[in-house]
Amino acid sequence: MTPAELSQSLFDLVNQVSERRRDADAPVLGLTVADVVLDRPRNRDHGDWASSIALKIAKPLGASPRDIAAELAAGLEALPDVASVEVAGPGFINIRLEAAAAGALAQTIVEKADAYGTGTLYAGIKINLEFVSANPTGPIHMGGVRWAAVGDSLARVLQAEGASVTREYYFNDHGSQIDRFARSVLASYLGEPTPDDGYGGAYIGDIAATVVAQYDGDIAALPRDEQQEVFRSIGVDLMFTEIKEKLHGFGVDFDVYFHEDSLHESGAVTRAIDRLRELGHIFEADGAIWLRTTTFGDDRDRVIIRSNGEPAYISGDLGYYLDKRERGFDQNLIMLGADHHGYIGRMMAMCQAFGDEPGVNLQILIGQMVNLLKDGEPVRMSKRAGTIVTLDDLVDAVGVDAGRYSLVRSSSDSQLDIDLDLLGKHTNENPVFYVQYAHARTSAVARNAAASGVDRSAFTPELLVHDSESALLGVLQEYPRIVAQAAELREPHRIARYIEEVAGYYHRWYDNCRVIPLGEEPVTDLHRTRLWLNDATGQVIRNGLGLLGVAAPERM
């Protein structure tokens, strides 16, 4: 019996009880199945599943919660897979399943394999997920790396729920930051000091040297403005290529790298502005062209074409958003750092100005910043000052798996502290090893089982009665719900926390229950059935790590 079936049964019982109890003239409760949720109690004494529904409906029915609970309990007890039901505390209903019914899950998981945990929440939905989008003015730093890890994992989670996801990187190659970058590289080449508003990192010199080596001609012979253009175009390409390669090495690949420049060149920006003008949301003032975002809740109107004729940054967003919509994306997700949260108002206003629904067609996910600490003291990261910690630094220190895992296991709402010293030393503190070790252990057990003549030729789930077994089964059952929740809330860290929990239950089970008989003891159906549970656990950990983009090693 699946949790869904059990909660449907409970829902039916709730309806029966409320029909029987309510006065003829009283309003119906209007509950749906979703209101009748089953919890997996933390305390195993409270059964395999628990419901607080009696507490919720007691008042409208004018009855005591315990009386309602008792009636529901009687109905549940009659179900075939339910072993026992009790009413506890103020009116909780604690349900215990037959061991066979609970244990059947092990076989289900093994048979579903990679598909276990996937759902259909977003079946048929096209989602565009834009993340990282760091400017190509320097190596990708820790802030961007966090979104690379979280965004890629979120994409995987959404795909697991049936969505068609396009990972997209918006490449800002149009604005004045690029000019600063070009001037900085040029200055380095000429041996001049870094411009006041330029970038001063050591990588600037490297880029200058590489550009000189790659340029087919004599840069020194060019006039200064042409020199700058050479350093701009080749330098940006170099950065762009490097960023792509580094992200690839980190396991993050984008489907689309979208160039801001192309929006201006293709006329997409002009088209978007024309469209908004037709809709009556454009006005002119002080020599500039504005979008009246205040109509849609923004705290001020926004300039989209400056009085000098240059498009403001947001104009690219107008064209870009329209382009995404024309490409058929129902949901457009954009991940931004907390330093960009002020964009939400204007972006949502823009979405609404186009006639779309903010929060549905456009969703902006804000993630908090990464703080770097050294000797317990904060280190400020700045591309300008050249004090940056890059993707490479992270991977060199701890590797891809531990790096991704440490970035994705915290809520994006929390600022992340990363201690540069700890990063290099105490790698065992990373819970990823705890989880990976559990997975390696399931593989080792499976290998040894094969060598010892334990196979999966029998499956008798009613034998899985040890406390550590029902606890493990209980947590394995949660997986599909966790994936759905992570997708809905856009919070992939839930997957990490969950598999840590699975690893814990598995290790404790391993300690208590043998899959392979000791010494000369015969192989029994209990051993064979436990092998199913072992393999099921490995499968769930593997699936979970897969959603995080972290390897599931068979040996450690």
Next chain:
RNA sequence: GCCCCCGUAGCUCAGUGGAUAGAGCAGCGGCCUUCUAAUCCGCUUGUCGUAGGUUCGAUUCCUACCGGGGGCACCA
């Protein structure tokens, strides 16, 4: 001044209205002739920032305040 995020064990952090608030790390003490000891077991620590409110029930929702971080351009 306004907006967003955070405040939970010594540290880093989970916990989108439920029962006795959890994990990892750190500390102390136990288990290897037994499927991998990167595991497991035991001990120890909490005004869930403060004060109100809603609720049968609040770490969770609402309000105010305190503390930390970030943001409020014809920059991108």
